[in-house]
Amino acid sequence: MIMNVTDANKYLYHYTPAAKAIEYILKNRTLRLSPYTGTNDPKERKGWLFDFGTNEGRDLGRYNRDEYSSWLSGEFKNKTLMTCLTRDSGPLSGNHLFDIFKRGFCKPRMWAQYADNHKGVCLVFDRQRLQQRIDTQVAPRFHVMSGPVEYVDRGIARDIFEDQQYTINVDVLEREGKDSYLLRHLHTHYQRLFFEKMTDWKDESEWRWVTFSESAEPIDVKFENALEGLVFGDDTSPEHREQIFALNYNKGVQHEGLRWKNCSPWYDWK
Template identity: 35%
Template sequence: MDGPIQIIHLHKIESADRFLYHYTRAETAIDYILASGTLRMSPFTAVNDPWEAKHWFAEAVLNPSLDREAHEFMVQTASPALKGESKILCFTRDAPEAAIGPSAPNDFDFGTIWHRGFCRPRMWAQYASTKGVSDGICLVFDASLLERALVTHLSDTSPSAIFKKGDITYRNRVGYPSPEFTFDYHRIKSLGLKTVIAEHLEAHWRSLFFTKATDWRDEREFRFFVANVSTDYITFPFKDALKALVVGPDFPKSQVARLIALRERSFGIRPSQLFWQNGYPQPYPQILPPGFKSHVDVSHLPMSPPATRDKMESD
């Protein structure tokens, strides 16, 4: 199928908030996400950030006589409950510099290419590679349509769920107690842990779940966050929110035919491909045929003979 929607991520954009980009491996995208038309939110403890995945230690404001009882309760019960039934889904976004408008719908500006969410070398390497140079997929979603799909799913299946969204703030944590880790122990005893946790999340959700160390800042992460849902995962249909998908330069040739058939049949979207020419991102509006290389393979070339190498080293 032809038409602007096929290469929508290659157009100029008027707002950097329009798209959300999700990097993943080829098998995950094809066998699960694209085949089912769903995305899965994972437990907060399943991420790769040590701050988020490791145990948190919440402290209590209390009378000295309750110190030991409260300490054990906060460590063994309250601290795990703070993460508790939380799920997240992570994306990256276009940088504000990527937005140029108004513009012709098919007039792509290569001056903004480095600001686009599908041109992040570290994201390709970390989240969309198994071997080689980026053999996975970057899924491109319409942000507002994807949020609507998730909210609709939650209202139908988990009406008491707490939903938050937003960009990640990057700052390094301090080594002493901060408000997001301090509880009124008497309030817990009076109202119950579940009620106090809900209050605490409403007051401190940004500090707790939308703040990461500065070492992560180049990811420009945006996330959906859901709490107060007891299932291990939240799987929801993304419906018409998927607008484009980009495969990496080493996307497996054995998967090309299946990917194209799956996407065109289900959503009318033709996959495109991103190559790197001397380190510069080169997006193509389709997956190029076998044999095309964006770099020169020198692995088969013979090494210099020993005598030549010795002469070169002695010069």
């Protein structure tokens, strides 16, 4: 997962505190799809406010904006689960000496923010294998979407004819009813609603799986051989390392580490 890697789409990376990796992820061999509203992005955590639109001259004044926004936003967010990982930043040359700065497991800010300030670990998954596990375990029950997050800054003033992800089409709503409208709006606007964030997040190079469940109850996916490796942080304790080695014993998981020397990260080969 380090030497001669040229495919920037092969791996996905998940930063986590060591204790969480030990007590849940590696112990149970599962990766969790968690509630969408549990993220640290206000766009995703807070309720959305929708406007109304009509192409058939309907009376929009009889629709309560707060009521319908609460309904649609709540349906979208309260039953949505997802898991977030990061990607390599291609192109990769295959020379690990120069590619280290493009690798998904070598992001100092993410080590600080998501992996207990470099005391945690970064899990390395084979993307295709993980996709297969999710397709097998989750997709037969619930609608699943996956892909990279796009990073765009959008002002509060928008073109209501072009940017309709926050507009309820009352013509369709009245003809088809709430349940049908919900799915139609979702399939039309899922990219802008669930796979777009501000450019301030762009260095996370995020890839995510999003599923629309029946409740906010998390789903644990057994990753099996999709876990290809694990990277220790610069300050991961010897005790946590030993516990992780034991949990991954004889499971084909490659273990590596990162160390910082002056201003540069490098591999802890030992």
